[in-house]
Amino acid sequence: MNRAGGRIALAAAAGAAAELAGLGLIGSAAWLITRAAEQPPLAALSVAIVGVRAFATSKGVFRYGERLAGHDVALRAQATTRERLYQALIPAGPLNHRGADLLSRMVDDTDAAQDLLVRCLLPAVAALVTAVTTVVIALFLLPAAALVLLAGLAVAGVLIPAGTAAAARRWSARIAPARADLAARVADLVHGSADLAAYGAGDRALAACAEADARLAALERRQARGNAVATGLGMLAQGLTVLAIVLVAQNSGAGSVATAVLALTSLVSFEPVLPMAAAGERLTGVLAALRRLREVRATPPAVTDPAA
DSSP, rough: OOOHHHHHHHHHHHHHHHHHHHHHHHHHHHHHHHHHHHHOOOGHHHHHHHHHHHHHHHHHHHHHHHHHHHHHHHHHHHHHHHHHHHHHHHHHOOOOOOOHHHIIIIIIIIIHHHIIIIIIHHHHHHHHHHHHHHHHHHHHOOHHHHHHHHHHHIIIIIIHHHHHHHHHHHHHHHHHHHHHHHHHHHHHHHHHHHHHHHHTOHHHHHHHHHHHHHHHHHHHHHHHHHHHHHHHHHHHHHHHHHHHHHHHHTTTOOOOOHHHHHHHHHHHHHHTTTTTTHHHHHHHHHHHHHHHHHHHSSSSSSSOOOOO
């Protein structure tokens, strides 16, 4: 457990470092460009030039490390989850689940352990660290701009993901049964094709599968439209926040260098925050999958060990 926690911490630290390197890259590049426009001595720009190169290189290194460590711990967690599920299935005997539904739990639901880390936990840590760092930088440069940035990040990183998570809970209650019904119908069609053909019921079975597929596709399209709206709202919050920061900086008499740094760093700070809307939606599905796995593991053994 301690070793797994160390791997998770390493992956989270690498992901946060990659985002901070990207933030430093944009901030130093913005300062370099606007300061160079004032035609200062070259020595005044040397530190920024080195900083741009260092941040650009370190971002790729940290991103590679985050991918390597994150997927290592995620795949280990997935293997452990699948192993525990098999250990629970062996003494349980036949379960009250159709074969396709049980197969879906064994394959799709166990993949949720990987998504919990790669698509939810690690991005959330990186987004939080980046947001806090950017707000602190803005607070140092212009406190009024920091308040605007904090409000925009709260909308994009908290309110919108909370809305997508709530919507996903409602949709999952309808999509999960529809997906299980389609899987069961397809499995029955494949395994019972000979009997269906013998009794002339093949066309009816195909029609039932097509109808189940159409119901599932309609539900998924409606959910996708909601997710697209959430993504659009996040990008709108990003644009409005940057615009508001520029206006606040101009009205406060901030210089061109400070305004450029504030605008571009604020713009970049939303990059790890915007995916939180999709992470909120995915987290709901992951938690539902883990609940289904717990149902299987909680099944009592079909035969009690006499020696127990």
